[in-house]
Amino acid sequence: MASESGVRRVKALVAYDGTEFSGWQVQDGHLSVQGAIEKVLGTILNHQVRIVASGRTDKGVHALGQVFHFDTINPISLPDLMRGSNALLPRSVRIRRITEMDADFHARFSARYRQYRYFVTGRDLPIFNRYAYVFKRPLDLRAMQRASRLLLGEHDFASFGSPMRKGGSTVRFLKRCEIRHKGSFVVFIIEANAFLRLMVRNTVGALLKVGSGRLDEEGLRRLIEVPTPGSLTPIPPQGLFLWRVFY
Amino acid sequence: MASESGVRRVKALVAYDGTEFSGWQVQDGHLSVQGAIEKVLGTILNHQVRIVASGRTDKGVHALGQVFHFDTINPISLPDLMRGSNALLPRSVRIRRITEMDADFHARFSARYRQYRYFVTGRDLPIFNRYAYVFKRPLDLRAMQRASRLLLGEHDFASFGSPMRKGGSTVRFLKRCEIRHKGSFVVFIIEANAFLRLMVRNTVGALLKVGSGRLDEEGLRRLIEVPTPGSLTPIPPQGLFLWRVFY
Secondary structure (H helix, E strand, O other): OOOOOOOEEEEEEEEOHHHHHHOOOOOOOOHHHHHHHHHHHHHHHHHOOOOOOOOOOOOOOEEEEEEEEEEEEEOOOOHHHHHHHHOOOOEEEEEEEEEEOOOOOOOOOOOOOOEEEEEOOOOOHHHOOOOOOEOOOOOOOOHHHHHHHHHEEEOOOOOOOOOOOOOOOEEEEEEEEEEEEEEEEEEEEOOOOOOOEEEHHHHHHHHHHHHHHOOOHHHHHHHOOOOOOOOOOOOOHHHHEEEEEEO | EEEEEOOOEEEEEEEEHHHHEEOOOOOOOOOOOOHHHHHHHHHHOOOOOEEEEOOOOOOEEEEEEEEEEEEEEEOOOOOHHHHHHHHHHHOOOEEEEEEEEEEOOOOOOOOOEEEEEEEEEOOOOOOHHHOOOOOOOOHHHHHHHHHHEEEEEEEEOOOEEEOOOOOOEEEEEEHHHHHHEOOOOOEEEEEEOOOOOOOHHHHHHHHHHHHHHOHHHHHHHHHHHOOOOOOOOOHHHHHHEEEEEEO
């Protein structure tokens, strides 16, 4: 699929533990996931590399299925590139798959849906609290499941998050919002065409309020019908995973 | 249960993420779990505290159910002591339960059995490789289960580990050795009256050799029948959890 010019567009699937990173995006003087990957790819490919992700993740947020793309003129085989990258990357970042794509593939613009999962647990154990939010009040799963249906579809989610660019649209299409009990965890599965900043953490936070009796369905409905930025306080990042991107 | 002298013997159940620690035992200039807990208890109880664990865990080994005891003359309530300790301890250490015991309770000498679990996974993901050993060869679960029966009962385990004190006995009683598939993991559950240094990691390492066809049952039997220190290379600590201590 290499173009005549010898430029190849490469798509990569990457998992990371966000605990030690300042977030996805390169920021001066901070250790970002993007920066760590660009440095390693630059070393292996022997030219400067800019990678473009499906979207940014905030400080402390994890990913199982983040997707990014980049261009290279280096003819290295993809298995060698993947092996080499994982050998040089910190253990907290693992490239899971590398594929060559047509030149019009774009990790961000070609993405149709993003799926995030948020893990909540009542058990305050060290091995859980790195990857889940420890929430000790009893939760009414049914009440959360019922309320979550209000969020489905196209809405102005301004109460739940802010646009990346100031003045940008706050309308998003929520395709799926599922809440499941799994072992020691309550798992929130949320899929949308795109997300506002802090939208998943604010949405799950509002549902936890419903589940613990501090917000009723009417209150949640009002947050949707009367978009009011700043209505919610985001819950912590460590329970959040960018789970999958659909193209 | 306080004695007339006002000295109370306290038993605590503690979980920790061993990643950042030099191990359980206090060592000069290193961050140990024991040291972190003694410092916090000393601050709260207002006198120096020595804690005694069921046993040491090595650098990088985790615990869900480590047990220790200590004595205090401070009349603080146990719920307050637990809350205060967890407020001051790093998030990687959580005290799960605190109980007052009779003066003859001893975390090490009163323990009848220790249970360790070792987690192995074929999926090299950041959120797994902090708490499991990434082992990519296919594993024959049945072969490991069959072979594991050879280890049960009383044996000289000198091929599998060394005594804490030089010249000490290497005979131990293995009560349980179970191997289960659970989700993305193969879990080894091993219970013995006591363990030699590196014994769990060498035992699971030997079983992984059986499961991946690099050691047959005859070879394993020889390791048991002809105790030969240094026969095995220990597998990494991050898959290992001190799971439970039985009194």
